Amino acid sequence: MSVYNAANDHSTNELQFLSPGFIDIGSNLTHESFDADRAEVMSRALRAGVEHQVVTGATVAGSRAALELARAHPTMLSATAGVHPHHEAGFVASSRDDLRALLVDPLAVAVGECGLDYFRDLSPREAQRTAFIAQLELAVESRKPVFLHQRDAHADFLSILNDYAASLSGGVAHCFTGGAPELEAYLALGLSVGITGWICDERRGSGVRAVVAQIPAERLMIETDAPYLLPRDLEPKPASRRNEPAFLPHIGRVVATLRGVDVQEIAAVTSANARRFFGL
DSSP states (O other): OOOOOGGGOTHHHHGGGSOSOEEEEEEOTTSGGGTTTHHHHHHHHHHHTEEEEEEOOOSHHHHHHHHHHHHHSTTTEEEEEOOOGGGGGGOOHHHHHHHHHHHTSTTEEEEEEEEEETTTOOSOHHHHHHHHHHHHHHHHHHTOOEEEEEESOHHHHHHHHHTTGGGSSOEEETTOOOOHHHHHHHHHTTOEEEEOGGGGOTTTTHHHHHHGGGSOGGGEEEOOOTTSOOOTTOSSOOTTOOOOGGGHHHHHHHHHHHHTSOHHHHHHHHHHHHHHHHTO
8 A cells, every 4th residue: 555645745735725625525545446556646636625535444354444544644534434235245243343443433434335235236135234234233332424325225225224313423325326206315314415426427327417406505515436436527537447536626516517506615515514424
């Protein structure tokens, strides 16, 4: 893992000129695709005006790595601790204990990424539901919000979440790709909504593009989900086709256009929401 030393990068001094800055609530910065140039990726994000990233944990080992990276750069990074639905077949009693230990750290700001994914079914559905419930219980216990994933599992997701929503310290529907029915259901449960580069795709993202203006300002956050979900309309596109946190302002501009506001307003509102939600 390459190490980024903020003291050696003039971009940190430029942040005072990038006001308001953006917060990426979901970057997979520990992904292997960043191993060769993680320092440069972090530098580019800062220069683009992304002042903070919440690094996603998708497995116990990945959550530990995300937290270790955040500890090395606590002003720029924080982390989540959880097990993604794709990996929940391996969720056992010790997984709960391992996550609980990680969540003691103040830099572990949310439980997740957790939830249900019936699109790929990489874990048996019953195992997904069991692990999801266990992580919701951890969120209640730790008094930290949940970073939620749902794909093609809306009914079961809502059924399970409904039992815990009143006891949670907040939740965000990460990478929201739904339409009006899903948005209405999530808002009724008190969830915030995370918008990714999916909204930059006029074909696949038509549903979320149609409803993004209906998200209450105080519930809106933005994220890249890097290295995934490279914005389709980004020009020029990187030769690697890899998404980066530095592209978050582009997503912010698309959201601003669809909501009929200035991009500076999106930066200010979504960053304030992220600070409040994650306790940054």
